[in-house]
Amino acid sequence: MLRRMLDSKSYLMSIERNPVLSQVLKKTFYAQFCVGEKKDEVVRNTNFARSVLGYDGILFEYALEVLGGTTPTAAETAREIEVWRKGMLQSVEMAQEGDFVGLKWSGLGRHALHLLQTQQDATPEMWSAIIAACDAAAAKGVSLLPGAEEEITNPGLEKWTLQLQKRYNRLENGRAVVYTTYQCYLRSISSRLAQHLEKASKEGYIAGVKLVRGAYLTSEPKDLTFDSKDGTDKMYDACTEAVVKQTWTPIVSPSSPTTPFPRVNIVLATHNLPSIESAKSIRATQLTHAPASSLPRLTYAQLQGMADEISQSLVQDTTMKKDSMAKVVKCMTWGTTTECLNFLLRRASENKEAALRTEDTRRAMGAELGRRWRELLGGV
Numbered sequence: 001m002l003r004r005m006l007d008s009k010s011y012l013m014s015i016e017r018n019p020v021l022s023q024v025l026k027k028t029f030y031a032q033f034c035v036g037e038k039k040d041e042v043v044r045n046t047n048f049a050r051s052v053l054g055y056d057g058i059l060f061e062y063a064l065e066v067l068g069g070t071t072p073t074a075a076e077t078a079r080e081i082e083v084w085r086k087g088m089l090q091s092v093e094m095a096q097e098g099d100f101v102g103l104k105w106s107g108l109g110r111h112a113l114h115l116l117q118t119q120q121d122a123t124p125e126m127w128s129a130i131i132a133a134c135d136a137a138a139a140k141g142v143s144l145l146p147g148a149e150e151e152i153t154n155p156g157l158e159k160w161t162l163q164l165q166k167r168y169n170r171l172e173n174g175r176a177v178v179y180t181t182y183q184c185y186l187r188s189i190s191s192r193l194a195q196h197l198e199k200a201s202k203e204g205y206i207a208g209v210k211l212v213r214g215a216y217l218t219s220e221p222k223d224l225t226f227d228s229k230d231g232t233d234k235m236y237d238a239c240t241e242a243v244v245k246q247t248w249t250p251i252v253s254p255s256s257p258t259t260p261f262p263r264v265n266i267v268l269a270t271h272n273l274p275s276i277e278s279a280k281s282i283r284a285t286q287l288t289h290a291p292a293s294s295l296p297r298l299t300y301a302q303l304q305g306m307a308d309e310i311s312q313s314l315v316q317d318t319t320m321k322k323d324s325m326a327k328v329v330k331c332m333t334w335g336t337t338t339e340c341l342n343f344l345l346r347r348a349s350e351n352k353e354a355a356l357r358t359e360d361t362r363r364a365m366g367a368e369l370g371r372r373w374r375e376l377l378g379g380v
Helices: 002-007 019-033 039-051 074-094 110-117 124-140 154-168 189-203 229-245 273-287 308-315 318-322 337-349 352-376
Strands: 034-036 057-062 100-103 143-146 180-183 207-212 264-269 297-303 326-334
Touching (some): 002 019, 019 034, 039 074, 074 100, 074 124, 100 124, 124 143, 143 154, 154 189, 180 189, 189 207, 207 229, 229 273, 264 273, 273 308, 273 318, 297 308
Parallel strands (some): 034 326, 057 100, 057 326, 100 143, 207 264, 264 297
């Protein structure tokens, strides 16, 4: 249904022209996964998430995406860059110190997507918009999380991202401004992560590492990805172990064994409970031998509307409360209903685990409603 809305020329299926359809989508699917269309709505809902739900921060994600299309004119390219620039600056403006802002380099437009897929440099106009967003984030103490995309695009976007990491992730600041996202369903991701960590070590900057399982499994060439979820899980946990422990391992190993492991900031963006428990166990052991201040920054992140029970268990976890360098954030996507369509479409179909997580969340909510009802009836 979402795909039909995205492609349809019909009045009945257009969420921009059909107000009834727009309201139905806004009050259901949109409300489950997105935080608002305008600044006042976004700020109100994210403030609730901080003050009432107890999250340590918010991961703002502007929903604008580019998934392909016809070759743009120069004027269209300029407009697409400006839309992205304004959206990014507004996201940073809504964020507070310590928050994160997600982004898509391809959101800069169709020409940007072409440049990324051919591993070319950004144009001066694109680079100006990127630097404006990075400067604003750095000045406010906000970190940027460029998302990984399909593997044909990733080498190009990593090229852009690593340039920015070297520029902004200064050791003396103690915080990564720009991260790189690593999709652990890729068989080669551990070696790529090792290469980037080695580069950060040699060039003297903080490596910002965001680990995800991956959102483009159905469209990737099968030889690039693991054949089973178990393979992806093992890769995710192996990469997590290396960066959380800040040590080279047989899976994540440098080309030169004498290369020191770099300083890292870590975002574990996952709905997988065993992976979270594994990371928490490593961290708990570390806290028995060293003060929290000596450990790398570690952030757990889940999407709004998915794995909410996991997010809340982290918020209330006693070990987390002792760990001043660890935090829990909720990824909250904002934008108009139309802008969110591509995002919503991927949320609905990206992987089986995400669908299972909503099932678990629904069961948890049902159990809590039952508990409250029994309490209302006097413990019957």
